[in-house]
Amino acid sequence: MTSKESTLRSLRANQDLIAEHIVDQQLRGLNFSESRRQVSIRDATENIRQLADAIELESQITFNGYIVWLNDVLKGYGFDQSLLIDHLTLLVDYIEEYFAEDVGEMVRTYVFAAIAVVNPEGQAEQSFLENCGEYRDYAQTYLLALIEARRNDAVELILSAVNRENVSIEDLYIKIFTNVLYEIGRLWQSQRINVGQEHFATVVTQYIMSMLYEKIFTKELKTVKMMGVCVGDELHEIGIRMVCDIFEMNNWDSYYLGANVPLESIIGELERIKPQVLALSATTAHRVPQCIEIIKAIKVKTSGTKIIVGGRPFNMDPGLWVRVGADGHSVDAVGAVKLAQRLVNERV
Known part of the structure; x- marks a missing residue:
């Protein structure tokens, strides 16, 4: 042994x-x-x-x-x-x-x-806004509006960026929303903001996303399907919602199930909708064992659906997706679309 x-x-x-x-x-x-x-x-x-x-x-x-x-x-x-x-x-x-x-x-x-x-000593904290690139100013202004509960200012900033400054929705989601929400989480964990401020930031961001749906969902005929699910009772399901939206904008028919979905319901929806790809999101490490259970059960009960995983645990440990039994992993939604297309093409 x-x-x-x-x-x-x-x-x-x-x-x-x-x-x-x-x-x-x-x-x-x-x-x-x-x-x-x-x-x-x-x-x-x-x-x-x-x-x-x-x-x-x-x-x-x-x-x-x-x-x-x-x-x-x-x-x-x-x-x-x-x-x-x-x-x-x-x-x-x-x-x-x-x-x-x-x-x-x-x-x-x-x-x-x-x-x-x-228990690190002397480590400097790094803001997630450092990852925003050319959108750092937008992200900083949006972050402050959320923290200070200035909803109308936050909404106006983002809608102006998309409608008048031609910021793409993909860049908005990945460069601005993702990093700002990560920064909000960091500030909450270090007790610099309270849980009410954290929840407010998420709700406002979801509200803005809903205002953009006329740009995301079209009547075009789509030949490939994907389903997005959070593992377990994740509170941070906005990430997988962004993933589904970006798949939708890339000519996939997306089905967003969110969080708190029982395993039997996930399997039932897979059998009913028959998507080519299932995207599983685990935002914290303690959800990884549940991810393994879900993947094992799906592979026993269904066939033909490729499973890709995402979330911070998989981004931190590049080989973890293999060990949980998934078919692939991407660090962001744009990469997930490319990965999914490659996996689907391999089946043809």
Whole structure:
């Protein structure tokens, strides 16, 4: 048995026991109710499950991404970062004490690499607006309008850019909207704006997108179909909506399902609509295991549909799409259209 196999077996067979031990160690001497203890054990079990999934995928980046997301969530609830680091350190200590040496080494490698990511010293933050290129001024003005709740100014800016300045909708989506929303997320995670401001930015952007639909949806006959779905109960489904819109503008018949779609419904729609391509979006690392489950089930139940994946976990780990069983990956919607066309042509 390899180190990877023994590590996976140890973690998955003992995840409840490990979780209970490290929670009791961390809560020792604290006045926690039993119900709060059980919630902590549940959360610790999920952390172990995510670690095992990352090890199975051989993706350190996936676990790093999950821990970064968890750290941001905990900060949002007012928890000090040291609690998460202590929790992860207790996990390593327990594994090294009670399990085989090779298991301990692998767990230590993954966990301490993730701790280093959430606990950097002296790293300068980089704004996502640096990725806007020639549209940096538009993006900056749009960002400020969203943060300051100036909806009419935000709408006027974008409609003017498209209608009078000839900014293409593809550039609007990829260079401006995507980077501004990433920046909004970064500002929220660092608690520089509140969750209401983050939601407002998303709603206004969706509203503007709906105002552009007369430019996107036409009556032209289209011979290829694609379907776009978010993995699980993603809150950030605007990205896959942009992907579907850009497919539509490139002469594809797009079907946007959004988020919170049960697996059986996804399969049912695939069988009913029969798209050539399914685009799956996972914006955070902890959605990757669900992505694997969906792809496996689809390949068992249906045939003929190519599956492409996108989202930050796949952008961060270029080989992850192969390990989840997809047929391809692209970092943005324009690239996804080109990839989809190539996959369809390969079938002909």
